[in-house]
Amino acid sequence: MFNLCWADEGGLPAGDRGLAYGDGLFETISMHGERGVLLARHLDRMVRDAARMGIPVALADLHKACSAAIFRYADRYTHRQAGESWVLKLTLTRGEGGRGYQPGPGIKPNLMISAGPMPAAPATTGVAADFSRVLLTVNPLLAGIKSLNRLEQVMAAREIGGDLFEVIMSDTAGNLVEGTRTNLLLKTTDGWVTPPTKSLAVAGILRQWMVERLRARGDRVTERDVTVADVMGSHCLGLYLLNSVLGAVPVRALAGQDLPVDDGLATIFNPFELLE
Amino acid sequence: MFNLCWADEGGLPAGDRGLAYGDGLFETISMHGERGVLLARHLDRMVRDAARMGIPVALADLHKACSAAIFRYADRYTHRQAGESWVLKLTLTRGEGGRGYQPGPGIKPNLMISAGPMPAAPATTGVAADFSRVLLTVNPLLAGIKSLNRLEQVMAAREIGGDLFEVIMSDTAGNLVEGTRTNLLLKTTDGWVTPPTKSLAVAGILRQWMVERLRARGDRVTERDVTVADVMGSHCLGLYLLNSVLGAVPVRALAGQDLPVDDGLATIFNPFELLE
Numbered sequence: 001m002f003n004l005c006w007a008d009e010g011g012l013p014a015g016d017r018g019l020a021y022g023d024g025l026f027e028t029i030s031m032h033g034e035r036g037v038l039l040a041r042h043l044d045r046m047v048r049d050a051a052r053m054g055i056p057v058a059l060a061d062l063h064k065a066c067s068a069a070i071f072r073y074a075d076r077y078t079h080r081q082a083g084e085s086w087v088l089k090l091t092l093t094r095g096e097g098g099r100g101y102q103p104g105p106g107i108k109p110n111l112m113i114s115a116g117p118m119p120a121a122p123a124t125t126g127v128a129a130d131f132s133r134v135l136l137t138v139n140p141l142l143a144g145i146k147s148l149n150r151l152e153q154v155m156a157a158r159e160i161g162g163d164l165f166e167v168i169m170s171d172t173a174g175n176l177v178e179g180t181r182t183n184l185l186l187k188t189t190d191g192w193v194t195p196p197t198k199s200l201a202v203a204g205i206l207r208q209w210m211v212e213r214l215r216a217r218g219d220r221v222t223e224r225d226v227t228v229a230d231v232m233g234s235h236c237l238g239l240y241l242l243n244s245v246l247g248a249v250p251v252r253a254l255a256g257q258d259l260p261v262d263d264g265l266a267t268i269f270n271p272f273e274l275l276e
Numbered sequence: 277m278f279n280l281c282w283a284d285e286g287g288l289p290a291g292d293r294g295l296a297y298g299d300g301l302f303e304t305i306s307m308h309g310e311r312g313v314l315l316a317r318h319l320d321r322m323v324r325d326a327a328r329m330g331i332p333v334a335l336a337d338l339h340k341a342c343s344a345a346i347f348r349y350a351d352r353y354t355h356r357q358a359g360e361s362w363v364l365k366l367t368l369t370r371g372e373g374g375r376g377y378q379p380g381p382g383i384k385p386n387l388m389i390s391a392g393p394m395p396a397a398p399a400t401t402g403v404a405a406d407f408s409r410v411l412l413t414v415n416p417l418l419a420g421i422k423s424l425n426r427l428e429q430v431m432a433a434r435e436i437g438g439d440l441f442e443v444i445m446s447d448t449a450g451n452l453v454e455g456t457r458t459n460l461l462l463k464t465t466d467g468w469v470t471p472p473t474k475s476l477a478v479a480g481i482l483r484q485w486m487v488e489r490l491r492a493r494g495d496r497v498t499e500r501d502v503t504v505a506d507v508m509g510s511h512c513l514g515l516y517l518l519n520s521v522l523g524a525v526p527v528r529a530l531a532g533q534d535l536p537v538d539d540g541l542a543t544i545f546n547p548f549e550l551l552e
Contacts, residue, residue, distance in 0.1 A: 007291065008290070010286060010290060011289065011290025011291075011295075012290065014283035014284070014286060014287025014388065014390065015283065015287075015390070016295070017430070019287070019288065019292070019294050019388075019424065020302075020367070020424065020426075021298075021425075021426035021427060022297075022298030022425050022426060022427050023427060023430050026296075053427075091295070091296070094430075099395065100395075100433070100456075101426065101430045101433035102433045102434070102436060112290065112295075114290065114291070119375065119376075134415075134417055135415055135417070137413040137414070137415045138413070139410075139411055139413045139428055140411065141410055141428075141431055142428070142431070147427055148295065148296065148297065148298055148427075149297075149298050149425035149426075149427045150296075150297035150425075151298050151299060151329075151415075151418060151423055151424075151425045152415055152417075152418070153297070153377045154293070154297050154299050154370075154377045155329070155330075155417055156377075157376070157377035157378045158378070160378060180376075180377050181377060
């Protein structure tokens with residue numbers, strides 16, 4: 001079991017390893033009133049990835065903490081009639097202290113819960129994106145984990161300004177991997193394409209859901225490396241940026257070049273149908 | 277200027293970006309009474325690396341904060357006659373909040389200060405080390421920065437147990453780069469060798485000082501990639517692990533194989549001569 005800490009009651013202890021080393025992971029969940037979009041998948045991911053990091057947490061305990069958070073925060077953000085939206089954030093860390101990088105024996109994880117307003121929805125007519133100059137380096141041991149080590153994303157996000165909604169980061173081999181806060185999904189003349197899970201810094205909830213949904217309806221979805229030519233060439237029928245809070249966002253311009261905008265995914269991902 | 281936060285008064289705000297993303301950096305300084313080992317170099321590094329991350333901080337302000345910390349903590353750890361040792365830790369973050377990875381306009385850095393006891397000194401007769409199974413991935417933009425993104429080091433440190441003092445991490449090309457909390461310095465039949473600065477996760481204070489000191493006395497020091505063969509082969513006359521708090525630690529056994537132990541560096545690095 002973890003210690004439950006509320007962000008609005010001071011948050012985590014000063015010696016928490018989340019601050020010291022980024023030794024933890026987080027989930028950001030789109031809430032509508034008392035229900036969350038793909039809530040169970042978010043909690044499943046946190047349990048699974050915490051286990052990869054060696055942080056013990058039980059799914060049932062996370063669900064209970066979420067219920068407590070909803071009881072605490074839903075009223076604050078919700079006119080129950082209107083079902084207003086808010087964002088629930090869970091930050092799970094290995095706990096407090098230890099001898100440097102080594103945690104002490106019997107260390108107990110900390111779970112910090114916070115709530116915030118929903119960000120503005122991106123334009124459904126498409127957004128502008130650019131290539132990031134910040135390389136993405138992914139350690140195989142930590143690939144896909146939404147850990148608290150997000151400095152590369154922070155540095156890349158500094159390139160976002162003006163009309164830009166996102167920048168897309170590449171690995172050392174030059175493959176396009178993901179945006180600072182979004183996964184990539186490409187519609188091509190040969191079906192859907194998304195970079196492979198093992199290459200990802202963060203394996204997003206919406207990406208996984210979308211791959212499953214598309215396959216379930218019979219679409220071909222291929223996980224493979226994505227090059228600039230894949231996106232900029234004539235085989236590209238549309239590029240989407242996926243984020244479980246922001247949705248499936250079509251890119252209308254990449255590095256100043258117009259891309260075809262296909263709004264097909266907007267009709268597939270309806271967050272209000274995915275409340276749990 | 278930064279907000280000064282004391283760890284023993286609650287530390288950083290719950291929404292600090294240091295916790296959220298590891299968006300900050302730290303220094304750990306060996307203190308003896310009211311003076312610190314290579315203190316000025318530690319503060320210089322923090323200012324220089326903060327600038328690389330786009331976190332504004334003035335050296336004079338850091339020095340003032342250190343003076344306040346020494347006033348606050350030195351008595352607690354020091355019998356002034358005996359000059360007892362303690363560890364001063366400075367954690368500088370980009371500050372609080374923002375829209376996700378993007379900091380808000382006018383964000384102000386936070387500096388958290390904490391103090392702790394000095395760790396036990398490693399055996400001067402040499403320590404045991406092993407190779408880590410955790411790969412080290414270094415983003416060129418962040419190479420050498422002692423940032424709060426230290427999850428690879430945490431994962432590698434989980435391999436340290438029993439008699440092991442340290443594990444040595446390799447990059448994707450198989451070169452030995454550094455320990456979880458130490459830099460490598462190798463004495464060879466062809467002079468001293470240390471991995472190049474651009475390959476390092478953390479460019480240590482003691483490593484830089486040692487390279488300068490060795491060169492100043494006429495020794496040959498080469499910065500180049502270090503292979504397993506370099507360390508295990510007959511050209512190796514000694515392997516040192518460098519850490520400004522722990523000192524220059526000779527390795528007597530690596531992955532179960534005995535290494536020649538040379539105590540030459542112990543006579544060069546005398547922390548009590550480097551108090552500032």
